[in-house]
Amino acid sequence: MRVALLVLALLLGPAAPAHAHAGGLTPQDHLSRVTAIDPPLPGVTARMVNHGTQLEVHNGGATALLVGDREVGPGETARRRDERTSAPEWEVPLNGGAAVVRGRVDTAPGPNPLWWLLLCAALALGGRALGRGRWPLAAGVVAVTAAHAWHAVGSTLAVTGGSFVPLLLGASGVGLVAWPLAVVAVVAAARRRPAAAFVAAVVGAMLVVAGIPDFDSFRFSQLPFAGPGNLDRLLVALTLGGGLGLAAGGFDRMRREIPR
Structure with a gap:
């Protein structure tokens, strides 16, 4: 009792x-993915995280990096939501357009x-x-x-x-x-x-x-x-x-x- x-x-x-x-x-039936950084930047990597809702950029280089309108220092990682990453084929500029993060949205039936x-x-x-x-x-x-x-x-x-x-x-x-x-x-x-x-x-x-x-x-x-x-x-x-x-x-x- x-x-x-x-x-x-x-x-x-x-x-x-x-x-x-x-x-x-x-x-969901779709997922945004990073395909490349064009041209490649030494020490810089990018990926989509949190089920494709945020772009994560890690600056492993020796100088500051501009991701969109945000500066990312050496050794830092930035995560941001960007509406551009919801397009079938998308680009996010780095260093004012000197390079871009390219990606796409893959769709698969449930x-x-x-x-x-x-x-x-x-x-x-x-x-x-x-x-x-x-x-x-x-x-x-x-x-x-x-x-x-x-x-x-x-x-x-x-x-x-x-x-x-x-x-x-x-x-x-x-x-x-x-x-x-x-x-x-x-x-x-x-x-x-x-x-x-x-x-x-x-x-x-x-x-x-x-x-x-x-x-x-x-x-x-x-x-x-x-x-x-x-x-x-x-x-x-x-x-x-x-x-x-x-x-x-x-x-x-x-x-x-x-x-x-």
């Missing part, structure tokens, strides 16, 4: 707002979301069977929670130029509450506490809520994630489908444990 009251208190407390991915980056939705449905149906035993239920809590945490870390690592911890906290959303509760659920299952099923069900439901903003990962080709896109989609599917199954299995076990 005390565990149940703790869960309810946490649910009623304020939760951090969630973004689909860290840094407010979003899935996957068919139907297959990922079917995977979510299969995970939800299979996850309900976890409620047949306390250890399968605890294992489900660990798996679904780990999937959501991995997704949050991967999306955080895809951001350049930000502090890791604040970005991770923003990406985790209600995971800030669900992750500690997952530990509570596993400990309660190990101690054969009746509240284990209830806490597991709440964790599953909360992770479904946390995963809903990531639905676009199923239909866009370019994902802001430090790893393969299909890995991120799998983690989102585990969070959504597995969370649904975990919630259903937990509440089903809780119903069967109630004395009649």
Whole structure:
């Protein structure tokens, strides 16, 4: 009973707002890329970062470099948003036009979301069977929670130029509450506490809520994630489908444990 009251208190407390991915980056079908610096400048490199939204220029040369209207000293790195980088073929001047950063926007069609939705449905149906035993239920809590945490870390690592911890906290959303509760659920299952099923069900439901903003990962080709896109989609599917199954299995076990 005390565990149940703790869960309810946490649910009623304020939760951090969630973004689909860290840094407010979003899935899309296009991605801006740097192709060359023309002519090459000794020690100067350029690339697009933060899911193609910012141009990063590193001045490894011995003299100051002018990037657009900004001066970048030796050893410094500049990141800037530039509307020119959204054109199919683009250029950003260096040193007043003596050189340019050239780039292009690549577009690729996204996957068919139907297959990922079917995977979510299969995970939800299979996850309900976890409620047949306390250890399968605890294992489900660990798996679904780990999937959501991995997704949050991967999306955080895809951001350049930000502090890791604040970005991770923003990406985790209600995971800030669900992750500690997952530990509570596993400990309660190990101690054969009746509240284990209830806490597991709440964790599953909360992770479904946390995963809903990531639905676009199923239909866009370019994902802001430090790893393969299909890995991120799998983690989102585990969070959504597995969370649904975990919630259903937990509440089903809780119903069967109630004395009649």
